[in-house]
Amino acid sequence: MSASPKPDLITVNVDGRDVAVPKGTNVIEAARLVGVDVPYYCYHPKLSISGNCRMCLVEIGMPAVDPATKAPIVDPGTGKQRINWIPRPQIGCATTASPGLHVRTNTAQIKECREGVMEFLLVNHPLDCPICDQAGECKLQEQATGYGRGYSRYIEAKNVKPKRTQLGPRVMLDDERCILCSRCIRFCKEVAKDDVLGFIDRGSYSTLTCYPGRQLTNNYSLNTVDICPVGALTSTDFRFKMRVWFLKQTDSIDPESSVGANTVVWSREGVVYRITPRRNDEVNDTWMADSGRELYKQNRAPDRLMVARVEGQDSTPAAALAAAADLLKPAAGAVAVVGSGRSSIEEQFVTRRMANALGAGAFLVGRSDPGDGLLISADRNPNVRGALVTGLVTNLPSERLTQLGEWIDEGKVRCVVSVGEDLLAAGLTEAQLARVAVVYLGTHANATSAIARIVVPTFTVLERTGSFVNQQFRLQKFFQAVPGPAGAIDDLTALTRLLSSVEGEYFPPEPAAIWPEMARAIDVLQGITFAGIPATGRLLDGSRWAGLPFPEGPGLHFQPAAKP
Amino acid sequence: MPAPAQRRIIFRHIDEPGYTNDLACYVRHGGYATLRKAVTMAPAAIIDEVKKSGLRGRGGAGFGCGLKWTLVDRKSGKPIYLIVNADESEPGTFKDRYIIHQDPHQLIEGIMITCWANNVKQAYIYIRGEFPVGARILEKAIAEARAAGYVGPNVLGTPYGCEIYVHRGAGAYICGEETGLIESLEGKRPYPRIKPPYFPAVLGLYQCPTIVNNVETLCHVKYIVEVGGDEFAKIGTPNNTGTRILCVSGHVQKPGYYEFEVGKITLGQLLHEVCGGPLPGRKFKAVIPGGSSAKVLRFGETFTLKNKDGSARTLAVEDIPMDFDTMAACGTMGGSGGVIVMDDSVNMVEALANLNAFYAHESCGQCTPCREGSLWMKKITSRMVHGQARAEDGTLLKSVADQIAGRTVCAFGEACSWPTQSFVAKFGDEFKAYPETKQAAKPAGATDLV
Amino acid sequence: MKLKPETLQRIDEIIPHYPVKRSAVLMLLHAIQEDVGFISTEAIEWVATKLELQPINVLEVVTFYPMFRQKPIGRRHIKVCRTLSCALRGGYQTCETLEKEFGVHRGEVSADGEVTIEFVECLASCGTAPVVMVDDDLHENVDCARARALAAQIKQEAARRG
Numbered sequence A: 001m002s003a004s005p006k007p008d009l010i011t012v013n014v015d016g017r018d019v020a021v022p023k024g025t026n027v028i029e030a031a032r033l034v035g036v037d038v039p040y041y042c043y044h045p046k047l048s049i050s051g052n053c054r055m056c057l058v059e060i061g062m063p064a065v066d067p068a069t070k071a072p073i074v075d076p077g078t079g080k081q082r083i084n085w086i087p088r089p090q091i092g093c094a095t096t097a098s099p100g101l102h103v104r105t106n107t108a109q110i111k112e113c114r115e116g117v118m119e120f121l122l123v124n125h126p127l128d129c130p131i132c133d134q135a136g137e138c139k140l141q142e143q144a145t146g147y148g149r150g151y152s153r154y155i156e157a158k159n160v161k162p163k164r165t166q167l168g169p170r171v172m173l174d175d176e177r178c179i180l181c182s183r184c185i186r187f188c189k190e191v192a193k194d195d196v197l198g199f200i201d202r203g204s205y206s207t208l209t210c211y212p213g214r215q216l217t218n219n220y221s222l223n224t225v226d227i228c229p230v231g232a233l234t235s236t237d238f239r240f241k242m243r244v245w246f247l248k249q250t251d252s253i254d255p256e257s258s259v260g261a262n263t264v265v266w267s268r269e270g271v272v273y274r275i276t277p278r279r280n281d282e283v284n285d286t287w288m289a290d291s292g293r294e295l296y297k298q299n300r301a302p303d304r305l306m307v308a309r310v311e312g313q314d315s316t317p318a319a320a321l322a323a324a325a326d327l328l329k330p331a332a333g334a335v336a337v338v339g340s341g342r343s344s345i346e347e348q349f350v351t352r353r354m355a356n357a358l359g360a361g362a363f364l365v366g367r368s369d370p371g372d373g374l375l376i377s378a379d380r381n382p383n384v385r386g387a388l389v390t391g392l393v394t395n396l397p398s399e400r401l402t403q404l405g406e407w408i409d410e411g412k413v414r415c416v417v418s419v420g421e422d423l424l425a426a427g428l429t430e431a432q433l434a435r436v437a438v439v440y441l442g443t444h445a446n447a448t449s450a451i452a453r454i455v456v457p458t459f460t461v462l463e464r465t466g467s468f469v470n471q472q473f474r475l476q477k478f479f480q481a482v483p484g485p486a487g488a489i490d491d492l493t494a495l496t497r498l499l500s501s502v503e504g505e506y507f508p509p510e511p512a513a514i515w516p517e518m519a520r521a522i523d524v525l526q527g528i529t530f531a532g533i534p535a536t537g538r539l540l541d542g543s544r545w546a547g548l549p550f551p552e553g554p555g556l557h558f559q560p561a562a563k564p
Numbered sequence B: 001m002p003a004p005a006q007r008r009i010i011f012r013h014i015d016e017p018g019y020t021n022d023l024a025c026y027v028r029h030g031g032y033a034t035l036r037k038a039v040t041m042a043p044a045a046i047i048d049e050v051k052k053s054g055l056r057g058r059g060g061a062g063f064g065c066g067l068k069w070t071l072v073d074r075k076s077g078k079p080i081y082l083i084v085n086a087d088e089s090e091p092g093t094f095k096d097r098y099i100i101h102q103d104p105h106q107l108i109e110g111i112m113i114t115c116w117a118n119n120v121k122q123a124y125i126y127i128r129g130e131f132p133v134g135a136r137i138l139e140k141a142i143a144e145a146r147a148a149g150y151v152g153p154n155v156l157g158t159p160y161g162c163e164i165y166v167h168r169g170a171g172a173y174i175c176g177e178e179t180g181l182i183e184s185l186e187g188k189r190p191y192p193r194i195k196p197p198y199f200p201a202v203l204g205l206y207q208c209p210t211i212v213n214n215v216e217t218l219c220h221v222k223y224i225v226e227v228g229g230d231e232f233a234k235i236g237t238p239n240n241t242g243t244r245i246l247c248v249s250g251h252v253q254k255p256g257y258y259e260f261e262v263g264k265i266t267l268g269q270l271l272h273e274v275c276g277g278p279l280p281g282r283k284f285k286a287v288i289p290g291g292s293s294a295k296v297l298r299f300g301e302t303f304t305l306k307n308k309d310g311s312a313r314t315l316a317v318e319d320i321p322m323d324f325d326t327m328a329a330c331g332t333m334g335g336s337g338g339v340i341v342m343d344d345s346v347n348m349v350e351a352l353a354n355l356n357a358f359y360a361h362e363s364c365g366q367c368t369p370c371r372e373g374s375l376w377m378k379k380i381t382s383r384m385v386h387g388q389a390r391a392e393d394g395t396l397l398k399s400v401a402d403q404i405a406g407r408t409v410c411a412f413g414e415a416c417s418w419p420t421q422s423f424v425a426k427f428g429d430e431f432k433a434y435p436e437t438k439q440a441a442k443p444a445g446a447t448d449l450v
Numbered sequence C: 001m002k003l004k005p006e007t008l009q010r011i012d013e014i015i016p017h018y019p020v021k022r023s024a025v026l027m028l029l030h031a032i033q034e035d036v037g038f039i040s041t042e043a044i045e046w047v048a049t050k051l052e053l054q055p056i057n058v059l060e061v062v063t064f065y066p067m068f069r070q071k072p073i074g075r076r077h078i079k080v081c082r083t084l085s086c087a088l089r090g091g092y093q094t095c096e097t098l099e100k101e102f103g104v105h106r107g108e109v110s111a112d113g114e115v116t117i118e119f120v121e122c123l124a125s126c127g128t129a130p131v132v133m134v135d136d137d138l139h140e141n142v143d144c145a146r147a148r149a150l151a152a153q154i155k156q157e158a159a160r161r162g
């Protein structure tokens, strides 16, 4: 046995190969590190260990030592320390690595164990994969090929259980497919803290149930669908809509709040079919809120702005932007820019530059609502910290644009550019708006777009590329999953065009191209390139803003800094 | 050799005319004198006596009682709990029932001594739900003992206090498995816990160190403290000390309970002499020696065992001593002491079908191999006795059982597969050629087993 | 669901026997079933509230244990042991005899609501097989003749009750 390379690492041996793993790693994860696949069903890295499926059985051994002297016992044949193998196979999910632990996954016994478990799981499982919605994502189907025996010896009648039970508004259950792994139950208890699922009856007749009269309605219910290893739990929304293997996956960020849950957007031919969580152990583990999964529906909502308008006439985004520049340039000094906490940091940087160029005051509209203590925080803007970092604003935004209203009343402002904000909803009055020319860049129609002099339709987060800074000051990237509608324009393109016309200098509209300048201009971004931001984000030094009264309370992986 | 005489220690007063289950009667017979003695002893000294005694658990696994107590984590700073396993759920076992109903104070005295020895302040008696009368008797007995100062605060005037509560199960064999029991006692479905990490001695009830002992085991503890560990160790045979209650049921003339020194009586002596032999006109065919989960023995089979000196000896079924070690060497177990006898009227497929129905009903359903395997085995044997037996069913049954044993969360996996494995191995012919109808399978007058 | 005052009192005695309230689930369910005869949905929710649990936690337990029933049963509960030792001594015949006597199948309530017969697993009295429990009381060595006598006695008691 080789010595531990680092104090917090220990060396274990999997199928003959030594590997250094952090203390506390279980055998499944340790094996993964050397590329050895230990199949499993009930284990989930973010839930308690249940150990019920028995698929992860492996052989475990410890180096032999003399009980009295603790000296290693050396095998004279090999000259190496002898390994005492436990005769019974052990479950990998509940076996934590200890120094010198030996694991064998490739023996005849283990092969047979897996074949046995596979056969047992299938005896009462419907064999109708072609019509199952989980096909392509079913671990049972997948592992039957890899670890099963390939034929059935079962000729008895299968158990009959409830089919197609609606567990809640978004989740459907087929009990005959359930392999009783209890992941969904553990998730509801341990993560969502909404204990409504459980098993009733016993033995092979055990049946997953939602308490009669209650529903699985919590805002995290769809995570059960994600973690169900088979097709027992399905999303009512996604069910049978599209085979998963046809879908393209794009990394994105849930824009619902400053948590910034990492997501994957599943699309095909420009249409988004679903959004699922992407693992980030520092942010959202493997979870996300149901509400964030629904957001793709906004892409094709009836109130989506599809065509630019200038003075009430339909136009093109290019013409509308040109008209906006013509409106703004002469008004320099009497312009206000209402930026957005929903803009990317790149967009906010350009917004700031534009405000500077126009000598305009810059505002942000705050959005707060109580957080859920998990993955939706009290700050319902995804990127207020980006606005602080870029200097778009220097203070936390309020929900009402009172100051702007006063300036309008005082005649200091003649033009207002709004990046997606409904100014009426933010507290300006119709009378105030009647006194200014409004340039509105946004995705959906609202009272402000209705009265704006110029309307430029823009893209949703699923149609854009950029980055947000979340509540932890973690910089996280999102990518365009689908193209925006034909009559609309990407926000960053729109903003850089406006800036170019105002400053008379070309600005590239790609985040990657903006970063070198941003990194030069903003000290906490120094040395960062867009490409260099890891998939799971990069923490910025937010200490400068630590004194601000951020609204977020504790949530998953987030403890607010002690308020001064 | 004639059978030795019974040696009644634990069952000294069971069925004794005039002996009642109230405190006065118990005290009249010397009751609680041992507890009085125990509280003058250092707890460690009691544990030593129990270790010296060689006492092995009477619940089924035969684990050393003293060793179990030494494994208890005493440094955690958490309370230590004692759970008395009065689930008595292994088919063929019916000994704890009589202790509870007829001599409950003997058990309570054993509990209090164990608690004192292990610094336990809180003990629970987990009694199976099907013993409602037993539960009431225990509650009354505890109340009496509390009133007399044997239980409760300041036991026998000492600063030491300990409470005992009765907790009733509700019809689940798996609650006899100690970690299933603990979950049940915590108010959850009795899903046995994974070990590691949940060894009761460290992470038991409420994640605190916990001792789980069988009713009979604790009565032996009382006797050990009464006579001393060395004295106790002289009873029985080496490594198989003390007496134990043997429960005989099925096809013998005189079924019932008998207390013998462990290993001093053979299976043959027990069945032929003590239990009066087979029913009229019948011959013994098979016996399950340690509760229904133990592997069956076929009369006529022999076992060649190694002696300590290297020589070998051959034993017939009748020669096997009723102990832990020889039983294990013969491929079965002393288990819970429940001896189930089957005569030549029994068709072994049907007997297995009966047991398989039990195990399929009792599997908790937590882990895959046992959950699916136990029901599958039941479905096979049930199909066989309903006119659709196939010659290959025996092989299939054995293979299903082999896929369960050794791979489950708890020892129920073995409990449910050992009968199938052993029935098929030892009575393979009957599995190969089960007739088309049940009627054809057995002699006239034989009872139905399925 | 209306619990008798003594049931409520017993329940309040039981709960503090445990450092964690949830432990009292089984004992509470027993107390309620003894009082009102079965465990209704209302009872499940009552226990959940009483022990600060979610109702699913209680339902999971109720449905695991065969002794808890979610529907009322006959006035007399007859449990015949099905397991091997009893079967070897005629347990199946005993059960059939009782079924015939009361004209009811195992698992069902007799038409007059008087008895429910259940075929249950080992009652831990295998030495006196076959055994039958009538309510809380154990009857031993219940062969077919004794089963008929037992049935007669139950019927007589029913008649006396009127």
Ligand SMILES: Cc1cc2nc3c(=O)[nH]c(=O)nc-3n(C[C@H](O)[C@H](O)[C@H](O)COP(=O)(O)O)c2cc1C
Binding pocket: B056, B057, B058, B059, B060, B061, B062, B063, B065, B068, B085, B086, B087, B088, B089, B090, B173, B174, B175, B176, B177, B178, B179, B212, B213, B214, B215, B217, B218, B410, B411, B412, B415
């Ligand atoms: C499926 C199963 C059922 C069991 N049933 C009982 C039982 O009814 N009574 C009992 O004392 N032990 C039973 N045991 C054994 C217990 O798990 C435990 O080993 C025992 O209570 C320890 O007590 P002892 O050391 O005094 O024997 C059972 C074990 C298994 C695996």
Ligand code: SF4
Binding pocket: A177, A178, A179, A180, A181, A182, A183, A184, A185, A208, A224, A227, A228, A229, A230, A232, A233
């Ligand atoms: S529904 Fe899915 S996640 Fe839940 S227990 Fe069944 S198989 Fe597991």
Ligand code: SF4
Binding pocket: B174, B191, B192, B362, B363, B364, B365, B366, B367, B368, B370, B371, B408, B409, B410, B411, B412, B413
């Ligand atoms: S072996 Fe059987 S009884 Fe034990 S945990 Fe698994 S399913 Fe439950």
Ligand code: FES
Binding pocket: A039, A040, A041, A042, A043, A050, A051, A052, A053, A054, A055, A056, A057, A091, A092, A093, A094
């Ligand atoms: S993954 Fe299910 S037992 Fe380990």
Ligand code: FES
Binding pocket: B091, B092, B093, C081, C082, C083, C084, C085, C086, C087, C121, C122, C123, C124, C125, C126, C127, C129, C131
């Ligand atoms: S088998 Fe009937 S009481 Fe045990």
